Amino acid sequence: MSTLEIKDLHVSIETEQGAKEILKGVSLTIDSGETHAIMGPNGSGKSTLASTVAGHPRYEVTSGSITLDGEDVLAMEVDERAQAGLFLAMQYPVEVPGVTMTNFLRTAKTALDGEAPKLRTWTKEVKEAMAQLKIDADFANRNVNEGFSGGEKKRVEILQLELFKPKFAVLDETDSGLDIDALRVVSEGVNRAHSENNMGTMLITHYTRILNYIKPDYVHVFVDGQIAEQGGPELADELEANGYDRFLAAVGA
Numbered sequence: 640m641s642t643l644e645i646k647d648l649h650v651s652i653e654t655e656q657g658a659k660e661i662l663k664g665v666s667l668t669i670d671s672g673e674t675h676a677i678m679g680p681n682g683s684g685k686s687t688l689a690s691t692v693a694g695h696p697r698y699e700v701t702s703g704s705i706t707l708d709g710e711d712v713l714a715m716e717v718d719e720r721a722q723a724g725l726f727l728a729m730q731y732p733v734e735v736p737g738v739t740m741t742n743f744l745r746t747a748k749t750a751l752d753g754e755a756p757k758l759r760t761w762t763k764e765v766k767e768a769m770a771q772l773k774i775d776a777d778f779a780n781r782n783v784n785e786g787f788s789g790g791e792k793k794r795v796e797i798l799q800l801e802l803f804k805p806k807f808a809v810l811d812e813t814d815s816g817l818d819i820d821a822l823r824v825v826s827e828g829v830n831r832a833h834s835e836n837n838m839g840t841m842l843i844t845h846y847t848r849i850l851n852y853i854k855p856d857y858v859h860v861f862v863d864g865q866i867a868e869q870g871g872p873e874l875a876d877e878l879e880a881n882g883y884d885r886f887l888a889a890v891g892a
């Protein structure tokens with residue numbers, strides 16, 4: 640079993656007015672196989688948490704720690720974090736002109752594993768994963784995310800998740816912009832990664848709809864750079880019914 644542990648994390652960004660603290664002491668422990676949903680109002684710092692775990696240079700960790708099985712994640716470069724088993728699916732996946740999906744997937748898999756996957760089994764695996772995610776075979780020859788619709792980009796993120804087999808995934812608003820069918824297909828991909836690889840997940844979302852498909856073990860309410868409350872799936876239902884008012888009032892926002 641693996642553990643991703645975030646302890647009393649404080650993160651600032653540099654603005655024109657000087658340093659601004661966005662995360663104000665976040666603690667969260669995710670074990671293999673667990674799904675933790677993070678819900679919170681706009682601007683509360685959810686994406687900042689995701690980007691900090693992934694190692695985005697813009698975010699400065701002023702105190703606290705992130706460890707993966709006791710190893711200091713904050714001391715790792717971005718590629719080392721991926722090699723250690725962390726995966727980030729971003730709110731806005733980037734386009735990579737001039738690099739086909741086929742080349743990208745194989746190059747990334749080689750970099751992650753330290754050796755090239757066997758061509759015959761790999762090609763079969765990619766084809767099967769694409770079919771399960773209902774991604775047309777033509778996409779293999781297209782440049783990464785170039786001209787992909789929002790929903791297509793999200794499917795391709797989950798394709799990577801299934802092929803790269805990370806220990807932990809951070810999914811930042813993977814449900815945004817998905818139609819009902821795509822939401823189901825994408826959720827099934829995440830669920831497969833759970834059951835087949837015992838992946839742990841931090842799932843950032845605004846809507847409880849995705850939680851009908853990907854069942855969270857824990858729900859954390861994120862307000863003003865902190866976790867205001869944690870509970871089980873019933874907490875998501877309360878948020879859906881009542882919004883964030885009671886949590887915002889508690890921090891005086």
Ligand SMILES: Nc1ncnc2c1ncn2[C@@H]1O[C@H](COP(=O)(O)OP(=O)(O)OP(=O)(O)O)[C@@H](O)[C@H]1O
Binds near residue numbers: 681683684685687
């Ligand atoms: N360059 C910047 N200058 C000032 N404030 C910034 C800058 N970058 C981020 N922030 C602020 O950091 C806060 C946290 O943003 P973040 O994207 O992490 O929130 P979020 O919870 O993911 O929001 P959303 O639900 O809208 O995606 C926001 O108030 C945002 O305006």
